[in-house]
Amino acid sequence: MKLRTKLSMFAGAAVLAVALPVTASHNDSNLRGYFPAQYGSAASQYVYSQPAQSQGYTVASPTQSYPVAAPSQPAQHQTASMQQAQPVYYQMPDGSYTYVSSETNSQGLRGLAAAHGVTYSREAANRFHSDIGRHMNVGGVTIQTNPFHTADMLDWQENTTGKTLTLLVNRATGVLPENSLTLGAGVKGGFMWQKTSAPGQFPILSRFPFLSPNTDTESGVFAINNAALSFTGAFGDWTTVYMQPEYSETEYPGEQEEFQMRKAFVVLGNLKKMPFYAAFGRKTIDFGNFDGYNPFTHTEAQHYFWAVSDQPVLELGYYKDGLKITGSAFSGGRQLRVAYAEEENNIQNYAFNIEKEFLMDKGAFTVGAGYLHDSIYRNNWTAHTFRGIQTGNPPANFIQYRNSVVTAFAEYNSDFFDAMVEYSTTLEPWAAAIPQTPDGTPLPQYLNDPTGSTTDLENINFDQNLEVLVAQARIKPMLPNGKRLAISAVGSWGNIGDDFEGRSILDPTGQRVTSWKSNQQHVLGIEYPISPYLEVGAEYVYNKGFIPFVNPQNVSNEDTEAHAINIGLKARF
Secondary structure, X not given: OHHHHHHHHHHHHHHHHHHHHHHOEOOOOEOXXXXXXXXXXXXXXXXXXXXXXXXXXOEEOOOOOOOOOOOOOOOOOOOOOOOOOOEEEEEOOXXXXXXXXXXXXXXXXXXXXXXXXXXXXXXXXHHHHHHOOEEEEEOOEEEEEOHHHHHHHOOOOOOOOOHHHHHHHHHHHOOOOOOEEEEEEEEEEEEEEEEEOOOOOOOOOOOOOOOOOOOOOEEEEEEEEEEEEEEEEEEOOOEEEEEEEEEOOOOOXXXXXXXXXXXEEEEEEOOOOOOEEEEEEEOEOOOOOOOOOOOOOOOHHHHHHOOEOOOOEXXXXXXXXXXXXXXXXXXXXXXXXXXXXXXOOOEEEEEEEEEEEEEEOOEEEEEEEEEEOOEHHHEOOOOOOHHHHHHOOOOOOOOEOOOOEEEEEEEEEEOOEEEEEEEEEEEEEOXXXXXXXXXXXXXXXXXXXXXXXXXXXXXXXXXXXXXXEEEEEEEOOEOOOOOEOEEEEEEEEEEOOOOOOEEOOOOOOOOOEEOOOEEEEEEEEEEEEEEOOEEEEEEEEEEEEEOOOOOHHHXXXXXXXXXXXXXXXXXXX
């Protein structure tokens, strides 16, 4: 009955989210955050856009020469019905202007970097490569760099589940020319400082709690969160290959490698010819949104529910006129993050996602929902990694059942303001959060029949699903130098257990009290784009509650409070 109530509430929220934009225009928009430079003129079709203002550039009006002095009027968005392309100019950091054609195509896209971009055609891409990127021809293959493409593909905060469509759109616009190899690299890191109210309990998300002795209440480290190479091969009309080897100093120590092949997949599709596409390989599973406006720190939703594969995934997708539908299938077993089904040697896990975008007066409104068939929240054994599962010992009373995850989001994007809300929840309680004895037996008060089965979900009297609500907003004021500053505020609220207080078996005196009902994370952030290759940023993070995934019943403390300051950079080419 309680599960039915949860599902009813979730369905009601989804219906309300879809009902909100009924008065919006259903035309010239680009899925989740991609818009033309100006909204003053209506257009009848979707267009491909490429980043400009979101990366710190202004857009100037069309003129007849190149290069030009700073024009005074903004470029008007060109519709797909126009017969001739009109020129548009990017203002470079040195004050010069780079010519870009506004010839359009007939589709849109989702993602981060082009949130304030202009139309970007094949002709524009070729000229743009000459001015910002670098390219050479080797045996008929164009070898190039493009910092905007790299920004899309190596963004660990936003566009987290949109990489497949980004590849397809960058193919269609000529950002990735036919028979080309695009090389890129990116790094995110800096100084991370944190002070906690409980010794050894550093709850900042996206960091593991093993970097400081358990007697410390303050920690400050230089860290490389992520450093990756990006290889994108575009061959023929239909085939795009992507590989991403990655290094991180925030892996789970002793059980994960610092250097991993995070992505290696091929995409078959051509949005200019057909709305259907397919992808196969090791990649992010297309489930949910989970973007964060934070400069460096993941939201709780991304931390808990972002699904990244370790084994090949088959994704089938459809995209046209702002509607995107995907289905994914992959093996059971433990994936890199949240996906986990029982039997590794069979295709036992699935994900589905749907998003729809609506254009409004000066922005776009997007709603979406996703379903993941099975997750790491399926049992009371909190081994964090493959190695831990293979070498560790599960509880003597092993509670196990399929635990699906659903998520829904609504997001508004405009030239100046972004806002998003996302709610994600498991459909059953997390078995490890049920108060239980050290061997995994639920306490009697959490069983409908204390003499009955302790592994039967129907007999367990515990109904708090693992759920997270994220609400975030960002303003992007234009500075006098023509670059946009990003100022963000992001709140995360998680519910995990109930009011029960336990005793940690790690404390032989029995004095250590543990609790794991809920946690919070709130972040204020600021970012400044120095160039297409570099952004600098800072954030303040407040955390309430230390509830890690590993051994939560013996280490958690929902009263722990921590304050963190992160200062760093994101660089790429």
